Amino acid sequence: xxxxxxxxxxxxxxxxxxxxxxxxxxxxxxxxxxxxxxxxxxxxxxxxxxxxxxxxxxxxxxxxxxxxxxxxxxxxxxxxxxxxxxxxxxxxxxxxxxxxxxxxxxxxxxxxxxxxxxxxxxxxxxxxxxxxxxxxxxxxxxxxxxxxxxxxxxxxxxxxxxxxxxxxxxxxxxxxxxxxxxxxxxxxxxxxxxxxxxxxxxxxxxxxxxxxxxxxxxxxxxxxxxxxxxxxxxxxxxxxxxxxxxxxxxxxxxxxxxxxxxxxxxxxxxxxxxxxxxxxxxxxxxxxxxxxxxxxxxxxxxxxxxxxxxxxxxxxxxxxxxxxxxxxxxxxxxxxxxxxxxxxxxxxxxxxxxxxxxxxxxxxxxxxxxxx
Amino acid sequence: xxxxxxxxxxxxxxxxxxxxxxxxxxxxxxxxxxxxxxxxxxxxxxxxxxxxxxxxxxxxxxxxxxxxxxxxxxxxxxxxxxxxxxxxxxxxxxxxxxxxxxxxxxxxxxxxxxxxxxxxxxxxxxxxxxxxxxxxxxxxxxxxxxxxxxxxxxxxxxxxxxxxxxxxxxxxxxxxxxxxxxxxxxxxxxxxxxxxxxxxxxxxxxxxxxxxxxxxxxxxxxxxxxxxxxxxxxxxxxxxxxxxxxxxxxxxxxxxxxxxxxxxxxxxxxxxxx
Ligand SMILES: Nc1ncnc2c1ncn2[C@@H]1O[C@H](COP(=O)(O)OP(=O)(O)OP(=O)(O)O)[C@@H](O)[C@H]1O
Ligand SMILES: [Mg+2]
Numbered sequence: 001x002x003x004x005x006x007x008x009x010x011x012x013x014x015x016x017x018x019x020x021x022x023x024x025x026x027x028x029x030x031x032x033x034x035x036x037x038x039x040x041x042x043x044x045x046x047x048x049x050x051x052x053x054x055x056x057x058x059x060x061x062x063x064x065x066x067x068x069x070x071x072x073x074x075x076x077x078x079x080x081x082x083x084x085x086x087x088x089x090x091x092x093x094x095x096x097x098x099x100x101x102x103x104x105x106x107x108x109x110x111x112x113x114x115x116x117x118x119x120x121x122x123x124x125x126x127x128x129x130x131x132x133x134x135x136x137x138x139x140x141x142x143x144x145x146x147x148x149x150x151x152x153x154x155x156x157x158x159x160x161x162x163x164x165x166x167x168x169x170x171x172x173x174x175x176x177x178x179x180x181x182x183x184x185x186x187x188x189x190x191x192x193x194x195x196x197x198x199x200x201x202x203x204x205x206x207x208x209x210x211x212x213x214x215x216x217x218x219x220x221x222x223x224x225x226x227x228x229x230x231x232x233x234x235x236x237x238x239x240x241x242x243x244x245x246x247x248x249x250x251x252x253x254x255x256x257x258x259x260x261x262x263x264x265x266x267x268x269x270x271x272x273x274x275x276x277x278x279x280x281x282x283x284x285x286x287x288x289x290x291x292x293x294x295x296x297x298x299x300x301x302x303x304x305x306x307x308x309x310x311x312x313x314x315x316x317x318x319x320x321x322x323x324x325x326x327x328x329x330x331x332x333x334x335x336x337x338x339x340x341x342x343x344x345x346x347x348x349x350x351x352x353x354x355x356x357x358x359x360x361x362x363x364x365x366x367x368x369x370x371x372x
Numbered sequence: 373x374x375x376x377x378x379x380x381x382x383x384x385x386x387x388x389x390x391x392x393x394x395x396x397x398x399x400x401x402x403x404x405x406x407x408x409x410x411x412x413x414x415x416x417x418x419x420x421x422x423x424x425x426x427x428x429x430x431x432x433x434x435x436x437x438x439x440x441x442x443x444x445x446x447x448x449x450x451x452x453x454x455x456x457x458x459x460x461x462x463x464x465x466x467x468x469x470x471x472x473x474x475x476x477x478x479x480x481x482x483x484x485x486x487x488x489x490x491x492x493x494x495x496x497x498x499x500x501x502x503x504x505x506x507x508x509x510x511x512x513x514x515x516x517x518x519x520x521x522x523x524x525x526x527x528x529x530x531x532x533x534x535x536x537x538x539x540x541x542x543x544x545x546x547x548x549x550x551x552x553x554x555x556x557x558x559x560x561x562x563x564x565x566x567x568x569x570x571x572x573x574x575x576x577x578x579x580x581x582x583x584x585x586x587x588x589x590x591x592x593x594x595x596x597x598x599x600x601x602x603x604x605x606x607x608x609x610x611x612x613x614x615x616x617x618x619x620x621x622x623x624x625x626x627x628x629x630x631x632x633x634x635x636x637x638x639x640x641x642x643x644x645x646x
Contacts, residue, residue, distance in 0.1 A: 052542050073548035085539035089561045102548035150547075 002063030002076060002153025002186055003028045004049065009058030011041075011048055018044045020210040021058070026188065028063075031180050033189045033197045035233070036207035042190045045207070046156050049188065050079045063153045073102070078147035079156040083163060084139045086131040092118075092142050093127045099150045110149075117145040120182065121175075137168045144176075148183070157189040161196065169193075173200060194236055198222070206230050223370050228362040231282050237310060239282045239356070240330040243321040246273040246357075254357065254366065256281060258318040264293045266352045270366045273359055280321060282356035285310070285333035287368065291351030299344045300329060309334040313346075400623070407617035414613055429613035430621070433604060438621050440593060441600030446625070448510055448596055449578045452517040453571050460522050460570065461563070464529030465555055479530065486523035490516075490584065498587050508591045516584060521574045528573075532566040533559070568633055579626055597622040 004026040011019045019041040026032050034042045047053045049060055051072035059068045067075040078099075086095050096117055097110040105113075118124045121141040131139055140160060147155055160176075161169045177200055180187055191197055197204050198218045206213045206221065206229075214221055214230045225231035231239050247263060248255035249272050256279070257263035273279050296316040303310040311332045319328025332348060340346060357366035406414055407429050408422035463482075467475045490497075497516060506512040536559060544554040582598040589595050595603070601618045604611075 050542075050546060052545065071548075072542075072546045077546075079543075079546055081539045081543065083537075083539060085537070085543040087540065087543070087558060098544075099547035102553070146543075146547075 003061075004154055004186060004188065005059075005061040006045075006049070007059045007061075009045070009048060009060060010056045011044055011053060012056050018210055019048070022210075022212055024205065024212060024215065026186060028186055029184050031177075031187045031189065031200060031202045032205060033191060033201035033203075034205045034207060035191060035194070035197045036213075037233070038192070040207045041210040042207055043158055044210075046079070046158055046188060046190050049075075049154070050077055050156050051075050052079075073099075076153040077156055078150050078152035078154075079158065080140075080143050080147050080160045082159040084131070084143045086139060086142055086146075088131055091128055091130055092123065092134070092145075095131065095142055096145045096149050099146065103150075113149040113151075114145075117148040120148065120179065121145050136164050137172065140164065140172065144179070153186065155185055155187040157187065157191075159191055160189075162192065169196075176200065194234065198234075204234075206233060208233075224364075224367050225356070226364055228280060228282065228358045228364070231356055231358070231364070235284060237285050237331045237333065239284050241280050241282050241321045241358075242318055242330070244279050244281050244318075246275060246277045246279050249273065249275050256352075256355070256357070262295065262317050264352050266355060266357070266366060268366060269369075270357070270364060273357065273365050278360050279365070280358045280360075280362075282358060282368075283330075283350060283354060284368070285331045286335065287354035288332045288348050288350045289334075291349045291354065293352055294347055294349045297330075297332070297346050297348050299340055299342055299346060300327070302340050302342060304337060306337065308336065309338045309340070311338075311340055311346075315348075316345075403616050403623075404620055407613055407620045409613055411611060411613060429611075429617040432611065432614040433618040433621065436604050436618075437592065437600065438597075438604075438618050441595055441597045442621070442625070444510070444594055444600075445579060445596040445622075448513050448517070449575055451510070451514045452521065452578050453574045455514065455518040456521040456525050456574050457567055457570055459518070460525035460529050461560070461567070462555070463522070464526045465533050465559065467526070468530055468533040469551075479526075482523050482526050486527065490520055494583065494587070497584070501588060507588055508594055510594065512588050513585060513596070517574075517578050517581065521577065525570045525574065528570050529563075529566055532563065536562075572629065572633055575629065576626060 004024075006022055006024040006026075009019065009022045010017065022045060034045065036042050044053060048055050049062075051067070051070060055068060059066055061067060062076050087098065090098065093114055096114045100110045100113060114127070115124070118127055121144060123138060123141050123145065126134060126138055126142075131142065134142065140163075143160070157176075161172050164172060173196055176189075180200075189196075189200065201218055203215060204218055204221050205215050208229055213233075214226045216224075218234075221230060222234050225234070228241065232241065242258060245257045246254050247257045249268075252268060253265045254268050254272060255263055255265050258281075295318075297311070297313040298316065299311055299313040301312040303312075311334065312329045313332070314327050314329055319325075320330050351369075353369040355366070356364060356368050359365050405422055406418070408424075408426050409429075410426065413420070413423060467479050467482075501507060501512045501516075540558055540562075541554050544558045549557060580598060581596075585596045585599045586602070589599060592600075592603070601615065601622060604618050605615050
């Protein structure tokens with residue numbers, strides 16, 4: 001068990017700043033998941049913690065000790081790579097015991113650690129095999145086992161499940177959760193997968209462009225995103241964004257105008273925008289349904305998933321402000337099957353309380369009321 | 373239609389490969405056949421099969437000291453190849469992992485060294501060796517052979533190490549390996565195919581190398597096979613079967629190495645270490 005403090009860490013490749021002045025405190029035993037778009041610096045941050053990259057500025061501490069200038073093996077961390085990185089010329093036992101062997105541990109201690117890790121990961125039957133004789137899931141277990149035997153203070157995972165198929169990923173996700181409870185170790189986990197982030201994390205760190213956008217519990221981030229980026233990043237399908245004007249602002253309410261003829265009042269809860277500010281409102285696909293505001297929608301695509309229905313369509317009178325939304329489409333999620341056909345015009349309602357408001361700079365000015 | 377054209381191509385290819393094999397094999401077969409003949413039959417009916425399995429020519433060839441030549445050749449080849457593989461491996465690894473322009477420049481210089489033919493530097497090389505008082509020593513062959521083999525082998529290893537999966541080295545670092553330990557325990561054991569190709573290439577060249585050996589070695593007990601066999605020709609002016617027997621004996625070790633390493637060799641050429 002160990003805490004991790006990242007204090008003002010920056011890392012550049014040439015003139016390109018991959019991570020910029022990152023500050024992050026991770027408590028002992030925490031499961032922290034780092035997410036963000038491709039190329040935002042997640043792996044780089046993880047690798048600086050591991051010591052595989054040197055930092056340009058800042059300090060990294062593990063378990064209260066400054067390890068910024070220590071060799072990877074002397075930091076008390078272990079890393080699991082996306083493509084397993086097992087030594088092909090060693091057996092499973094050899095792979096899992098290699099770190100201890102390099103640390104000049106007695107053979108008996110190595111054997112003990114390996115068989116214990118193998119028991120935890122249910123790979124006792126494969127100990128004598130070479131990596132090439134293992135399935136993807138088994139390889140990843142061995143890679144995790146190699147990390148476990150060294151009893152690190154902190155586990156680092158870089159997209160460890162992304163090479164596995166969906167079913168196996170779900171299974172391994174549950175197992176990693178169990179492993180975290182069993183070992184009680186601190187774990188930092190990088191992923192692209194929203195489900196992994198939402199289900200496994202004690203806290204999620206959302207990164208963008210080498211910077212931390214927001215840190216918080218999964219639901220916290222989902223319900224109270226500090227800016228438009230975070231709001232749009234979490235959730236699938238993503239939040240609908242619509243350009244609007246704040247036409248009237250008083251003590252209690254903001255009047256939101258989507259067009260000259262379409263406006264509604266929202267009870268304020270954040271820092272109010274000024275009158276006549278351009279704003280963006282955000283509505284999650286699942287927030288449509290009942291409510292005091294209604295509009296018409298020309299249905300373009302219907303995705304019937306059995307348990308739920310996704311409807312993509314062009315609203316009458318306003319449009320999505322996302323540049324990649326075709327014909328100003330917004331997406332609506334119905335938590336059940338629904339008879340809708342392409343080309344049909346349906347009426348949709350939502351509650352004025354269910355919207356987020358972002359100002360022109362993307363900062364959240366009003367949070368949706370989700371517990372209704 | 374498509375199938376027929378494919379068959380035609382295959383046929384042509386097989387024909388070409390067959391013809392090529394014949395061109396290569398006929399002299400070798402002729403060499404083995406002649407070495408079993410008597411001097412008479414060799415001149416009367418050079419293309420006939422030998423009348424019987426007759427190993428007297430081999431005995432005569434062995435008599436002039438083929439055994440000693442072979443020991444010399446094995447020693448020189450083994451030492452040179454070992455030196456080449458060790459130095460090139462370490463150099464190529466360092467060059468691929470070093471940051472900055474100096475490593476690129478060094479690599480370019482090494483590649484340039486590959487472009488210099490040995491014949492072009494034969495005279496100065498001889499003077500250097502002679503000036504160092506190293507004529508008639510095995511080291512005087514081993515060092516130039518190594519120097520000559522290193523550039524090509526560095527290029528070979530360089531390509532191999534560039535493709536070597538980074539994560540494996542990083543995993544080793546996390547497991548507590550130093551750079552050198554990573555090289556010895558992770559990279560080297562996984563470089564079998566690259567080492568095999570390098571070793572075979574260089575062995576063939578060094579085993580057959582003639583001109584430098586001829587210049588450096590005048591003492592009979594140090595001579596390597598190619599030079600030694602020449603002697604055989606001088607002593608038995610007309611004894612072609614004995615010369616052929618000597619050549620057959622000289623070919624055998626390499627043939628053996630090839631047959632043993634063939635699978636490894638072909639695979640490593642196909643994917644250079646994949
Ligand atoms: N060795 C390097 N040299 C130069 N630039 C690099 C290097 N490694 C990473 N980068 C750059 O740093 C940025 C962050 O890379 P990083 O691998 O951390 O992204 P990531 O968030 O892990 O992305 P992904 O989700 O695709 O894995 C990228 O723009 C990448 O191009
Ligand atoms: Mg990454």
